[in-house]
């Protein structure tokens with residue numbers, strides 16, 4: 327997919343994410359909108375995988391460590407064909423489209439939803455690739471608030487120690503957690519320097535600049551002897567004026583009117 | 596009789612199963628105490644010491660398992676179970692990862708290190724996690740057999756091992772079966788159902804009672820979850836069941852046995868010998884078991900009281 331097509335795809339996924347939360351009457355729009363460009367770059371350009379063969383041994387792995395952002399994840403999965411689009415109607419209802427992902431759903435590698443676990447799991451997968459002489463990569467998407475969890479930094483230490491250069495952490499640095507602005511909750515900056523001091527290669531980009539995301543992923547793929555952290559500066563609720571930067575849109579669904587307004591803004595944005 | 600700790604059986608068991616290339620062993624900086632160093636010596640490329648980061652170890656284990664590895668993740672029970680409970684629940688149990696959580700250093704038998712190392716609620720936590728099986732071997736031979744069994748059992752497991760050396764009960768002909776208790780002594784006056792180191796104390800108690808012409812059955816319930824219900828039904832026919840565990844009286848083997856007795860309305864007297872919902876202190880295992888009412892004498896007393904009551 328070329329850059330223009332990727333940008334259009336990201337818009338579509340934003341709209342799909344909002345429709346999902348509206349339809350379910352609950353869910354997490356803010357962090358889905360902020361990560362839309364990143365997931366688009368991964369699933370429509372960077373990662374090798376086969377939605378018709380989810381267990382393909384050579385596939386790149388993706389872990390949504392910030393597991394609440396299923397509106398976006400499931401929108402992607404339905405679109406690339408991990409499950410039928412009609413199944414989206416069961417989002418957050420009885421069935422396998424749980425509010426936070428579980429591996430009974432094709433495409434989900436591991437359950438998440440309790441923050442701070444995904445990077446360790448991703449690193450385990452990276453170590454398995456080494457043991458098996460495979461060249462797949464493991465991508466883990468984390469939230470900035472999630473970085474408050476100490477276990478993330480345990481994993482950061484491990485991945486550097488084991489020189490796991492097939493592990494790529496992407497921080498959706500949208501500056502907002504749940505009840506607070508992250509800097510006011512418990513500040514996580516300076517992120518690049520933090521990861522570097524932990525022995526990682528760090529790249530800082532505008533997480534809504536598609537070309538920059540693609541370049542960073544390319545650079546990460548060339549890393550040798552170190553894991554890579556891509557700090558993607560993003561805006562929580564990106565594309566919807568009344569949601570942008572607002573903690574209150576972390577975990578609240580838009581009503582019909584808000585949805586209409588939001589879609590119009592994204593389409594014209 | 597030979598003596599060895601169940602953790603020693605774990606170490607030798609790992610070396611045995613190491614020829615399977617999918618077996619990977621993790622430790623959290625205590626490999627000399629847990630005996631995973633035995634595996635490391637033989638198979639260094641499949642051993643990862645994750646440092647003193649138990650949460651990270653459990654997550655890493657899950658990731659390896661999701662890529663086809665059979666992963667043994669090891670630390671002291673308090674640090675493995677207490678510290679990482681949520682990681683186990685999400686990354687291991689809910690995700691049905693093929694991870695074996697192996698905990699050494701359990702209960703008052705830990706001794707001198709005191710309450711921060713004397714894990715007493717680990718079985719309760721493990722038992723209450725869906726998909727998780729729970730096993731506590733009674734001697735080093737059984738521990739070794741459990742390791743062999745786990746390689747063929749796909750799914751999450753919690754295994755509770757002990758620090759001190761204990762008498763070896765089983766010989767190599769023993770075959771561990773999940774959900775299957777073994778009767779070590781026969782008797783009709785009462786039945787003692789025990790696991791881990793308490794099997795040893797129970798055997799001693801049964802010998803003491805024998806001198807008084809009270810013949811009690813001793814059952815090793817190493818498979819705590821799933822539990823052997825048939826063995827409990829049969830034990831109930833003696834009229835008295837005493838469950839013995841080096842664990843808090845809430846949530847451990849005793850609770851598991853009580854659940855079966857209650858659910859099936861089994862008609863028997865029932866008692867639990869275990870840690871009476873309190874923190875202990877430092878001391879030798881013998882001193883602690885005596886002071887906190889968990890030695891053979893205490894078990895014998897529990898039987899005496901029940902059968903005379």
Ligand SMILES: Cc1ncc(C[n+]2csc(CCOP(=O)(O)OP(=O)(O)O)c2C)c(N)n1
Nearest residue numbers: 357394439440441469470471472502503504
């Ligand atoms: C261990 C844990 N603690 C708390 C929560 C509740 N929670 C869900 S999302 C969230 C905020 C996360 O913020 P961030 O990581 O920045 O995510 P994003 O902004 O991308 O939505 C919190 C506190 C959780 N899911 N897990």
Ligand SMILES: [Mg+2]
Nearest residue numbers: 470471502503
């Ligand atoms: Mg955030």
